[in-house]
Amino acid sequence: MTNVQELQRIVGGDWVTTKREQIESYLMDEVYVAVRPQPSNDVVVVKPANTEEISKIMKLANREKIPVYPRGGGTGLLGGAVPTQDGIVLSLERLDRVEEVDKDNLMVVVQAGVTLGDLLKAVEDEDLLFPPHPGDEGAQVGGMVACNAGGTRAVKYGVVRNYVKGLEVVLPTGEILNMGGKLLKNNTGLDLMHLLIDSEGILGIITKVIFRLYPRFAGIATLVVSWDDRHAAIRTVPKILQSGVIPLAMEYVERDVIEISAEHLGLKWPAAKGKAHLIVIVSGSSEDDVYSQCQQISDVCQEHGAVDTLIAERKEEQAEILKMRSEIYTPLKSRMADGLDITVPPANVGKVFDAIEEIAKRFGVTVHTFGHAADGNLHPSIMMDAVEKGVFKEVKKEIYRAAADLGGVVSGEHGVGKARLGEFDLYVDAKSKELMRGMKRLFDPNNILNPGTAIM
Ligand SMILES: Cc1cc2nc3c(=O)[nH]c(=O)nc-3n(C[C@H](O)[C@H](O)[C@H](O)COP(=O)(O)OP(=O)(O)OC[C@H]3O[C@@H](n4cnc5c(N)ncnc54)[C@H](O)[C@@H]3O)c2cc1C
Structure with missing residues (x-):
């Protein structure tokens, strides 16, 4: 049972809610219909104003063993931010300040709740550029780092990971950690910062990010x-x-x-x-x-x-x-069962396209495929006719198998979330899984941060 009064003491009464109509939109993200996780009913949405409040919330949650689900813009495609157990949805929306655009160092310091749209604007106002562009500008900086988002512009400059130079993170136990800085080179110790990038909200709550910038293209x-x-x-x-x-x-x-x-x-x-x-x-x-x-x-x-x-x-x-x-997904979405995110070595893109076409034909179903051709990262969209014919799971498995046979993986940029946990076994060997579980225990001994996400 979540201690609502204690949460109200930490963030103020206005920023804690359990009212169904106010929490509804926090129970779902953009996950596809056939793989949608079931949200829990007994959820408290909390909107802290700063890192210190988040630290206090995590200390409380850790002491009372309450699950906490970090939430950014809710644009994730795999149910990563969906609260599947009774507990706290911790929304970063009030941490929405661009703290500094540092022209001399070509860096920007942003709080985790700043949206991609607002980040782009702040940087462009200073005649600078943040090149990555995952498709939905409502995504937040913290969510983009937690998912290591990719997007269309990765061919020349890479994915979000390539831009992160510093992070402020609140650990599941409540300690505040600073990693990296306005540094282009940093070989000091094991690289925890890059472990936090793409950790899908299971190792820590990202509260602040330092990104590298580029001069605006002429x-x-x-x-x-x-x-x-x-x-x-x-x-x-x-x-x-x-x-x-x-x-x-x-x-x-x-x-x-x-x-x-x-x-x-x-x-x-x-x-x-x-x-x-x-x-x-x-x-x-x-x-x-x-x-x-x-x-x-x-x-x-x-x-x-x-x-x-x-x-x-x-x-x-x-x-x-x-x-x-x-926005190619948007009008397809109501008829889409699932949108995959396979990645193969770039030279195998043609072969994986052929394999998907053959699988769709054999099962008599519709799969629309588009994607980041030069990155080898494709998004086959399995349409609802596969569900109606009762072959959805087989079609998906065969596409994954074809990608794996061509040296590929389940996810290039969307991650695992809650929706892909079933497929995780396909690509992660037993020893890697053991190491991942060990790291999770080290960061989060009581398994309270986004349980049931990213690793099994
Ligand atoms: C139309 C559309 C197009 C898209 N195109 C792309 C694309 O081209 N490339 C791409 O990579 N993705 C794409 N996405 C997916 C999505 O936008 C990205 O995954 C984005 O990074 C999610 O950010 P968010 O703030 O919405 O995160 P959320 O959906 O809120 O959360 C995603 C995950 O991150 C965790 N999380 C969120 N904030 C934090 C935080 N501060 N600290 C720790 N964990 C946190 C959550 O717990 C969850 O596990 C697209 C989505 C849509 C709807």
């Missing part, structure tokens, strides 16, 4: 290149990378799916020809540099069968293309 352009056939499009991806241009992003989409997203947003997919498309974003030190990269990519694509290349230079036009890609 020029940026988005190409939409079209082919009549998927194989030719996918075969061109390594050719572009081998040409010496490293784009910011290289996304694969198919006309039938991206047009649904466009229509949903009231936009028009700009490519007139072809069925299979690469969205390629390039950045450079000047407009000429960007233009020459676009030309180089366009030439490579023409050599490899592209039927059309469109270059968007205007900011609004580029933003619309990115929006259509980022």
Whole structure:
């Protein structure tokens, strides 16, 4: 039984609630319908204002062995923030300050509850850039670090992990820990900071983050290149990378799916020809540099069968293309059973596409696949017809098996959460599991922080 009065004493009466209508939206995240975990009914939502209050909450929870579920923006796709036992949902939403944009060090210091949208704005106001862009700008900084989010722009600059330079964390036992700093090099002891990154809220509550920044690109352009056939499009991806241009992003989409997203947003997919498309974003030190990269990519694509290349230079036009890609899930979601996140070595992307197509055909079900082509990270979306035919689990297992056979893993960027625990065994060997469980016990001896998440 959660000690509500003690929580009220710590954060103030206004910031603790048990009223059903006020906690409803904290019981779910963006997890897909066929793998949705069942939330608990007896939940207290607590909204602390600072790190010290979080420390006090954790000391109380640890003493009374109350489960605590850290919650960021609730945009996670795997039920990671869903409270599945009676306990506390600890929302970071009031830790929403951008503390410092440090131009000399090219770093930003942000509280964990700052949203991606607000972070991008604060940094751009100073003419700087935070390159990663996981699709939903409502995600919070703490959630992005806890999930090591990826997104479209990882090809050139990598995932969120590559930007984290310092963390402030509250441990499950309530101690406050600072890791790293405004440092580009740091080899002091075991790297606990990188253990906390991608720990999905099971080892500590992230309360503050120092991110590395870059100068704003002088020029940026988005190409939409079209082919009549998927194989030719996918075969061109390594050719572009081998040409010496490293784009910011290289996304694969198919006309039938991206047009649904466009229509949903009231936009028009700009490519007139072809069925299979690469969205390629390039950045450079000047407009000429960007233009020459676009030309180089366009030439490579023409050599490899592209039927059309469109270059968007205007900011609004580029933003619309990115929006259509980022929100590709939204209109599909009501008919989607599950959206996978497999990753294979980049050169095996074509083979895994073929395998998924064969599996879908054999079971007579619909699987729409799109994703981060240059990262080898694809999102096969298994539609509800697989559930209706009673083959959903088999289809998913076969896709995972095909990815594993090609050297791949269950998750490239979304994580394990609660929804993928069943598949965890497929890829994690017994010794690794033992080590992971040992680390969890060391950080969280009473197993109170986000139990039932990320590891079994
Ligand atoms: C439309 C859409 C597009 C998306 N596109 C991408 C994409 O391209 N790439 C990608 O990687 N992801 C993507 N995502 C998934 C999601 O946005 C990311 O996983 C994001 O990092 C989650 O952040 P959040 O703040 O919403 O976390 P939440 O959903 O609130 O939580 C996610 C996990 O992190 C933990 N957590 C949250 N905050 C903290 C904290 N402060 N300290 C410790 N643990 C914490 C939670 O307990 C939970 O386990 C997408 C989601 C949507 C809805």
